[in-house]
Structures are given as structure tokens and as C-alpha cells.
Amino acid sequence: xxxxxxxxxxxxxxxxxxxxxxxxxxxxxxxxxxxxxxxxxxxxxxxxxxxxxxxxxxxxxxxxxxxxxxxxxxxxxxxxxxxxxxxxxxxxxxxxxxxxxxxxxxxxxxxxxxxxxxxxxxxxxxxxxxxxxxxxxxxxxxxxxxxxxxxxxxxxxxxxxxxxxxxxxxxxxxxxxxxxxxxxx
Numbered sequence: 001x002x003x004x005x006x007x008x009x010x011x012x013x014x015x016x017x018x019x020x021x022x023x024x025x026x027x028x029x030x031x032x033x034x035x036x037x038x039x040x041x042x043x044x045x046x047x048x049x050x051x052x053x054x055x056x057x058x059x060x061x062x063x064x065x066x067x068x069x070x071x072x073x074x075x076x077x078x079x080x081x082x083x084x085x086x087x088x089x090x091x092x093x094x095x096x097x098x099x100x101x102x103x104x105x106x107x108x109x110x111x112x113x114x115x116x117x118x119x120x121x122x123x124x125x126x127x128x129x130x131x132x133x134x135x136x137x138x139x140x141x142x143x144x145x146x147x148x149x150x151x152x153x154x155x156x157x158x159x160x161x162x163x164x165x166x167x168x169x170x171x172x173x174x175x176x177x178x179x180x181x182x183x184x185x
Contacts, residue, residue: 004035004039004043005043007034007035008029008033008039008040008043008044008050009050009053009054009057009058010033011029011030011033012024012050013054013093014032015028015029016051016093016096017092018092019096020096022096022097022099022100022102026040026050029047048100048102048105052106052109055093055097055106055109055110056109056113058090059086059109059113059114060113063086063114064113064114064117066082076172077168080167080168080172081164081165081168083151083168084165084167084171087154087155087162087164087167088164088167091155094151094152094155095155098155107152110144110148110151111144114147114148115137115143116140117140118140118144119136119137119139119140122136123136143175143178147171150170150171154167
């Protein structure tokens with residue numbers, strides 16, 4: 001079951017990346033994964049759900065899991081650079097995905113993964129006495145949603161090749177601007 005899932009998610013990501021479109025037939029994904037088309041439908045219902053799950057899996061593995069044990073480090077230049085490098089490395093996949101009817105759902109998936117890390121990072125930096133938990137929740141969603149929108153714009157800007165260092169600086173500038181209004185503990 002795990003191997004089948006990993007094969008399907010990997011095949012979906014690879015084919016969308018290579019073709020530059022999310023309009024990849026389910027039969028092509030199934031063939032690339034070495035499984036039947038029926039198995040794709042059984043596990044995911046349809047291609048859009050499979051592609052969203054592929055995006056979720058990719059983002060989870062590369063954007064959230066490496067930082068879960070150190071939420072205080074989930075801010076700063078290293079984190080901004082890791083995010084920019086991730087999106088640059090998977091530009092073809094995300095560019096195609098952000099251009100589909102599922103773009104809103106993809107944005108929600110990415111925000112759903114990143115907002116809890118943003119919240120933990122905010123609380124680690126400022127503490128609950130400086131930022132009430134509800135405000136931390138709202139600010140985390142706001143920052144994660146804006147970050148996803150900025151990544152989508154960057155991926156589709158036509159800049160070639162993408163420069164993760166410059167994007168990390170841009171993310172850092174935005175973060176500094178947002179946090180200057182918050183008192184430092």
C-alpha cells in the first residue's frame with residue numbers, strides 16, 4: 001500500500017513537472033507508477049485529488065517535516081531560503097498546479113501545512129504574552145496565505161532561472177516588515 005501510494009505520488013509529480021501541465025491522463029500516471037488505472041481511482045477518486053495529494057506530500061516532506069522539531073528555526077533566512085529553493089526546484093510542478101482549477105485547493109493545502117509552523121514560530125519568538133494565541137493563529141494563516149500567493153506569482157513571473165537567494169531576501173523583508181510592529185520579548 002505504501003509503495004503504491006509513493007509510486008503514484010512520485011509519478012504524478014514527475015509527469016506534471018516534465019509536461020508542464022496538470023492535464024496528465026490518469027492512465028499515464030498509472031503506467032508510470034506500474035499500477036492499474038482502477039487503483040488510482042480506488043485510492044484517490046480522480047486525477048485532481050491525486051495531484052493535490054502529490055502536492056501535499058511534496059510540501060509535507062520538504063517544507064514541514066524538516067522544521068517540525070525546531071519551530072523557532074522555522075523563521076529566518078535559512079527557512080526562507082529552504083522555501084524558495086523548494087519552489088524553484090519544483091517550479092514545473094507548482095507552476096502547472098497553480099494554473100489549474102485546483103489552484104485554490106492547492107493554496108489551502110500549502111497554507112494548511114505552513115500555518116501551524118508559522119504559528120509555532122511566532123509563539124516561539126514572541127511568546128503567548130506578546131501575541132495572544134488567536135492572533136497568532138490569524139497572523140499565521142495570513143502570512144502562509146500571502147506566502148503561497150507570492151510563490152505562485154514568482155513561479156509564473158517568467159524569470160528564468162528562478163533565483164532562490166533573491167526570493168529568500170524578499171521573504172525576509174516581508175517578515176521584518178510584519179514583525180517590526182510587534183514588541184520583542
